[in-house]
Amino acid sequence: MGYDAIIVGAGLGGLASGVALAAKGKKVLVLERMDFIGGRCSSKRVDGWTMDIGCHFLFGCEHGSFGDAARRIGREIKFFHPTDYRLKVRDSMLEFDWESIVVTRPGSDTVTINTGEAYHGMMDHVPRPLISLARLMMTPLLPRLGKIASPIINRMDNITMKEMLDRYMTWPAVRDFGEFFQLAGFCTPSWLTAYSELMRTGLGFVGYYKPGKMKPAELMGYPIGGLQAIPDTFAEGILERGGEIRTGSNVKKVIIEGGKAAGVELESGEVIKSNVVISNGGIKETVRDLVGEDQFDRNYAEKIEKLVPGISGFTLRAQMDSKISDLELGFNIPVPDCEEYFHELWDRRIIGDYAPPVMLSSPSNMDPGTCPPGKQIILAVGSSMLHTDDDHNKIEKYAIESVDGIIPGFKDHIERCDLMTPKTYAAFGEDDAPVIGIAQSIGQVGKNRPSSVSPLKGLFFVGGEAGRGISGVACDMATNSGLACGDYILKKL
């Protein structure tokens, strides 16, 4: 049976390209080397526990690329949208929701700023017809903002986030939060992140936002059913439309005939033909290992080989003996100097002798169905690099200390805990096991981001490292890359 397209890899990028094609009646074959789908956005379900792999917390949600992809196949993915956030920078604790901000500093009183009251009080003085008029004017304008602003944003491609943080975030605790928050979103340290990506991502979210129809909190969330709900939904849509998905199928080679894609060869030796091959297996790895650099113009092959991957990460996944915290999403930054910490990590590949900065979440507080009754899951993600001087036990010890610093008593209630490091994530095949492909470094964003369209006819790239002009936060960006590539193929071929 012939396939309109073969997709190498069932990560979000690959599956989203499959969704775009299958939704328009194309027959696709997805080949995944692992025995599960979803790549770095997946979950393992064992004994009533749904433990996520890689990713934790999503942006855009039903209003962004995940909702877009699901609607194309007549499906829906439901999200929990947290409203309570907890941030601790060294000794200062900040808790906020959409109504109030509570700041607790050691040796001083707790200060509560009631933002909800202030907002409603202010709005009570604005005549209702004026609010309706503002909404009416904003609604058609919002999706166009990106286009209007893009020439200005393009000029910021060579300004780093560090320059902006140094200029505008001078209070050390806020500076440290800025450093870690931008790294959590863009997966590069601030001296490498292109400032323009903050603007593009922000405008992307403004584009998702429907004033009057939703709350801003709905732009962030956790999928009901765990992370696996997203790849599973995409896969169901592909299968329903006659597509095929084969796990345990490692693609060894992309076959090129006469300068055009002609199919793939699996590790087992099986050859499958198609004149469209979409690779979710990493752009560098596809050009170098699956196709062979000799098939490309030398300049192109060199340019791709020089792409710099983003930072890598670790995930501490704890199954708790009881529910010990109401935390939904939090950050703990215990290190004395966050930028210095990331320099040690990025430049010298050294994990310091500190409890590291971590982003925490409790999936079971957002979806109680992810763990057995009365128990709790707590996840913490931090930064790491492949080939650091660290050892597994050292990261685990310090990561537990970091979580305990924001959820006191954490370490006394762990029933089972495991750690995934860059070595674990390397199994998905990308050099240096980055959190998100080539991420958002200066020189690799906007019009300099590698195109999904390769110089070889019929060969395409999707995921965290491809798609000219594609931006956003990690999973949302990978999904957008896949959808845009699928749409391009439908239009051009």
Ligand SMILES: Cc1cc2nc3c(=O)[nH]c(=O)nc-3n(C[C@H](O)[C@H](O)[C@H](O)COP(=O)(O)OP(=O)(O)OC[C@H]3O[C@@H](n4cnc5c(N)ncnc54)[C@H](O)[C@@H]3O)c2cc1C
């Ligand atoms: C620790 C960590 C924390 C993260 N936290 C978040 C977060 O909170 N929010 C967020 O939005 N994102 C987060 N991310 C990032 C997010 O998970 C990724 O950006 C996203 O899942 C990448 O999707 P992808 O399609 O580009 O690649 P992948 O998910 O890597 O998919 C590629 C797939 O291709 C397969 N493959 C590769 N080569 C072959 C081959 N030759 N043959 C067959 N199959 C092949 C791989 O096995 C894999 O399944 C995190 C990632 C990590 C590692």
